[in-house]
Amino acid sequence: MGLMEEMTELARRAKAASRELARLSADDKNRCLRAMADGLIAATPGLLAANAQDLEVGKSLGLTGAMMDRLALNTDRIAAMAQGLREVASLPEALGRVLDTRVRPNGLRLRKISTPIGVVVIIYESRPNVTADAASLCFKTGNATILRGGKEALHSNRLIAETLISSAKAVLPNFPEHAIQVVPTADREAIPALLSLTQYVDLCMPRGGEGLIRAVTECSKVPVIKHYKGVCHVYVHAAADLAMAEEIVFNAKCQRPSTCNAAETVLVDRAVAASFLPRMAARLSTKSVEFHADAESLPSIAKAIGGTSSVARAADAKDWETEYNNYILNVAVVDGVASAIHHIHQYGSGHSDAIVTADQTVAERFLAEVDSAAVYWNASTRFTDGGEYGMGAEIGISTDKVGARGPMGLDELCSYKWQGFGTGQVRP
Amino acid sequence: MGLMEEMTELARRAKAASRELARLSADDKNRCLRAMADGLIAATPGLLAANAQDLEVGKSLGLTGAMMDRLALNTDRIAAMAQGLREVASLPEALGRVLDTRVRPNGLRLRKISTPIGVVVIIYESRPNVTADAASLCFKTGNATILRGGKEALHSNRLIAETLISSAKAVLPNFPEHAIQVVPTADREAIPALLSLTQYVDLCMPRGGEGLIRAVTECSKVPVIKHYKGVCHVYVHAAADLAMAEEIVFNAKCQRPSTCNAAETVLVDRAVAASFLPRMAARLSTKSVEFHADAESLPSIAKAIGGTSSVARAADAKDWETEYNNYILNVAVVDGVASAIHHIHQYGSGHSDAIVTADQTVAERFLAEVDSAAVYWNASTRFTDGGEYGMGAEIGISTDKVGARGPMGLDELCSYKWQGFGTGQVRP
Numbered sequence: 005m006g007l008m009e010e011m012t013e014l015a016r017r018a019k020a021a022s023r024e025l026a027r028l029s030a031d032d033k034n035r036c037l038r039a040m041a042d043g044l045i046a047a048t049p050g051l052l053a054a055n056a057q058d059l060e061v062g063k064s065l066g067l068t069g070a071m072m073d074r075l076a077l078n079t080d081r082i083a084a085m086a087q088g089l090r091e092v093a094s095l096p097e098a099l100g101r102v103l104d105t106r107v108r109p110n111g112l113r114l115r116k117i118s119t120p121i122g123v124v125v126i127i128y129e130s131r132p133n134v135t136a137d138a139a140s141l142c143f144k145t146g147n148a149t150i151l152r153g154g155k156e157a158l159h160s161n162r163l164i165a166e167t168l169i170s171s172a173k174a175v176l177p178n179f180p181e182h183a184i185q186v187v188p189t190a191d192r193e194a195i196p197a198l199l200s201l202t203q204y205v206d207l208c209m210p211r212g213g214e215g216l217i218r219a220v221t222e223c224s225k226v227p228v229i230k231h232y233k234g235v236c237h238v239y240v241h242a243a244a245d246l247a248m249a250e251e252i253v254f255n256a257k258c259q260r261p262s263t264c265n266a267a268e269t270v271l272v273d274r275a276v277a278a279s280f281l282p283r284m285a286a287r288l289s290t291k292s293v294e295f296h297a298d299a300e301s302l303p304s305i306a307k308a309i310g311g312t313s314s315v316a317r318a319a320d321a322k323d324w325e326t327e328y329n330n331y332i333l334n335v336a337v338v339d340g341v342a343s344a345i346h347h348i349h350q351y352g353s354g355h356s357d358a359i360v361t362a363d364q365t366v367a368e369r370f371l372a373e374v375d376s377a378a379v380y381w382n383a384s385t386r387f388t389d390g391g392e393y394g395m396g397a398e399i400g401i402s403t404d405k406v407g408a409r410g411p412m413g414l415d416e417l418c419s420y421k422w423q424g425f426g427t428g429q430v431r432p
Numbered sequence: 433m434g435l436m437e438e439m440t441e442l443a444r445r446a447k448a449a450s451r452e453l454a455r456l457s458a459d460d461k462n463r464c465l466r467a468m469a470d471g472l473i474a475a476t477p478g479l480l481a482a483n484a485q486d487l488e489v490g491k492s493l494g495l496t497g498a499m500m501d502r503l504a505l506n507t508d509r510i511a512a513m514a515q516g517l518r519e520v521a522s523l524p525e526a527l528g529r530v531l532d533t534r535v536r537p538n539g540l541r542l543r544k545i546s547t548p549i550g551v552v553v554i555i556y557e558s559r560p561n562v563t564a565d566a567a568s569l570c571f572k573t574g575n576a577t578i579l580r581g582g583k584e585a586l587h588s589n590r591l592i593a594e595t596l597i598s599s600a601k602a603v604l605p606n607f608p609e610h611a612i613q614v615v616p617t618a619d620r621e622a623i624p625a626l627l628s629l630t631q632y633v634d635l636c637m638p639r640g641g642e643g644l645i646r647a648v649t650e651c652s653k654v655p656v657i658k659h660y661k662g663v664c665h666v667y668v669h670a671a672a673d674l675a676m677a678e679e680i681v682f683n684a685k686c687q688r689p690s691t692c693n694a695a696e697t698v699l700v701d702r703a704v705a706a707s708f709l710p711r712m713a714a715r716l717s718t719k720s721v722e723f724h725a726d727a728e729s730l731p732s733i734a735k736a737i738g739g740t741s742s743v744a745r746a747a748d749a750k751d752w753e754t755e756y757n758n759y760i761l762n763v764a765v766v767d768g769v770a771s772a773i774h775h776i777h778q779y780g781s782g783h784s785d786a787i788v789t790a791d792q793t794v795a796e797r798f799l800a801e802v803d804s805a806a807v808y809w810n811a812s813t814r815f816t817d818g819g820e821y822g823m824g825a826e827i828g829i830s831t832d833k834v835g836a837r838g839p840m841g842l843d844e845l846c847s848y849k850w851q852g853f854g855t856g857q858v859r860p
Contacts, residue, residue: 026803027800027801106821121833121834206833207833207834222653225650227655245856248856260859349451373454375451375849377849377850378850378851380854381853382854382855382856383540383853383854383856384854384858386859387859392536392540393534393536393850405549405550405655405847406549406657407655407834407835409847409848410849419834421806421807421837422806423799423806423808424806424808424809425810425811426808426810427811429811430680430682430687431688431820
């Protein structure tokens with residue numbers, strides 16, 4: 005069987021499974037999720053053995069220490085995966101929510117309700133826990149998943165998926181076994197093949213570096229929901245409480261710089277630049293932040309960090325659109341909210357941007373005009389997260405404008421349909 | 433300037449205009465829409481002259497009579513376009529709707545509000561009224577449009593767009609003139625060029641025949657919302673009121689067969705086939721409907737239409753997935769609701785499907801399991817329409833599952849963003 009035939013068969017089985025999934029009750033699904041959690045714990049020795057094979061592969065591929073760490077499973081990480089499944093089981097049902105109702109003049113009653121999307125392809129890099137996380141969120145929302153992790157994680161991913169399925173089948177014999185499938189080959193051509201199958205695949209969600217996501221988007225014929233990168237801004241307005249601004253900038257940059265909702269650039273209003281830049285730079289120097297600063301801000305930053313482990317240099321054109329994932333911060337001085345918004349639209353990634361100000365009119369303008377998935381007034385950009393939004397779990401963050409935008413929890417893994425209830429209505 | 437540069441410039445200007453559009457008040461937009469309506473009426477002589485040029489082109493291209501009719505403008509059609517604009521002006525504002533609010537334990541208030549999508553490319557075939565309809569709905573929702581009609585309608589489309597813009601500018605000098613743009617070339621390569629510009633274009637909506645829509649979807653790197661075709665079903669269940677079923681089938685097939693929500697196939701439960709098929713066939717023969725019937729239904733249909741102008745033949749495999757847009761109906765006998773659902777999933781287009789039954793349990797199963805944008809119980813499939821749903825206007829119908837599904841009115845032309853209102857919250 006050629007690759008295209010193999011992928012077609014995989015996707016066709018996923019679509020058939022999605023029809024069966026749509027019929028499961030919430031209780032049955034939650035029972036399966038709890039059984040899956042127990043199953044993962046029980047499978048710990050086997051999972052560690054499969055993961056050891058992957059770690060060998062990773063070593064032979066020359067993965068970095070950080071990548072090897074992401075690939076590794078241990079009993080704590082397996083327990084955390086299981087705990088994640090139990091939490092998904094305890095979340096409210098997302099299907100069948102009534103999103104709108106209308107009664108038309110002819111008596112036809114219309115109801116808009118949330119439904120599964122259908123078949124979802126998830127493409128991700130090494131972390132094997134994504135297999136359980138993504139599969140469980142999709143399962144809870146009645147979606148069949150086709151999972152494609154990194155080739156270095158294939159043994160772990162396959163065994164995780166097999167464990168989820170066998171555990172679910174043990175408590176629910178009619179659990180559709182193709183509801184969760186791992187792409188069985190590491191062939192790179194499997195991705196374009198799968199993503200050409202518009203008759204079976206309804207959505208693709210790539211998670212990982214910008215290169216992976218761009219390659220997936222480029223080849224896909226099915227809808228893709230993603231964010232390429234997070235170039236997030238904090239704008240310190242002239243009317244900002246500077247102590248608050250300092251805390252927010254420090255948090256947005258330093259609390260966890262590797263995340264997509266961490267800030268990469270601070271825009272400081274000229275009116276407060278002289279007072280704010282030194283205190284900001286001094287505070288960030290406690291974390292050895294490296295500054296890439298525009299000509300106007302560079303001198304006072306350089307002065308403020310003298311004698312610390314921080315360094316500063318002139319920002320170059322590329323810096324403004326770079327996601328560092330590290331203790332590096334761009335700084336620019338701007339003239340008022342319009343310039344700040346202009347900078348964000350020019351260089352930002354439409355992810356998360358914040359303003360710090362006591363001026364409500366200016367804040368409202370910023371919140372209205374900045375065209376990003378999440379915009380904050382007097383709060384850190386780090387809040388763009390399913391857990392922080394009370395979604396209970398998150399399968400990813402979207403900067404797209406069609407379909408889900410911002411953090412994606414269970415509700416964002418749903419589509420909808422219209423149901424019409426008539427008594428014989430026909431159209432005149 | 434090469435084609436790619438030209439399209440990039442067009443899209444870049446549209447994105448800039450979309451930023452300005454997002455700032456216009458509802459009142460300003462409605463004032464512009466009414467001025468556009470007046471402007472179209474005032475421009476009638478010029479529009480007729482431009483359309484006459486297009487009709488010459490159409491003639492030289494050998495367009496059919498039906499296509500020439502669709503291309504033609506007259507004073508009534510121009511008046512109808514203007515009336516459409518006035519109706520859009522009178523619809524409620526779709527932006528800024530609060531879709532969700534949450535207050536988090538840390539006091540952060542979150543609000544999910546509707547926003548423009550951004551830049552929308554509309555690709556359509558000859559009817560020039562789409563230019564005004566689509567541009568007005570997109571304008572009302574703060575979206576910049578790039579319009580690509582048929583090459584035979586280029587003169588009409590350009591003048592309609594120019595008239596809309598100049599009329600709006602006359603009452604609102606800061607109306608962004610690139611909010612509505614017509615692709616200035618008939619070069620076919622303009623479409624893939626435009627739809628590769630993911631940094632500027634947010635959505636493409638193709639409207640027209642399946643071939644056009646497949647070609648657009650195939651080449652696009654930006655999200656596409658569409659329906660390929662409408663293969664809609666009416667399922668007459670064993671517990672159907674057969675008089676009601678006859679009316680619904682007659683309406684779904686014959687009230688306007690050229691539409692995408694007209695029925696192509698009737699599925700009749702074996703239990704009522706002997707009683708229903710003859711009356712259905714006799715009724716449809718009053719409109720000379722041609723029947724493509726399965727082996728089981730063909731004899732009784734053939735018998736019932738004897739002596740009428742209807743004809744019947746055995747259905748072939750291709751028929752079940754064909755949208756006829758005409759007085760042709762497929763008929764199959766099925767065994768219960770599960771077979772009906774299976775047939776619909778196998779051959780349907782996920783558009784609109786109806787069940788006729790007095791059995792609530794069966795109806796609920798059909799409404800839950802049939803995976804289509806709109807599903808009806810005891811009502812005609814013909815109701816899938818923005819006007820019939822009370823949306824006031826419709827820019828199209830989607831069978832996609834990511835983004836809008838079913839009829840698309842103003843609300844469906846919106847995206848959303850999250851706004852966070854803090855008092856200095858940072859993430860611990």
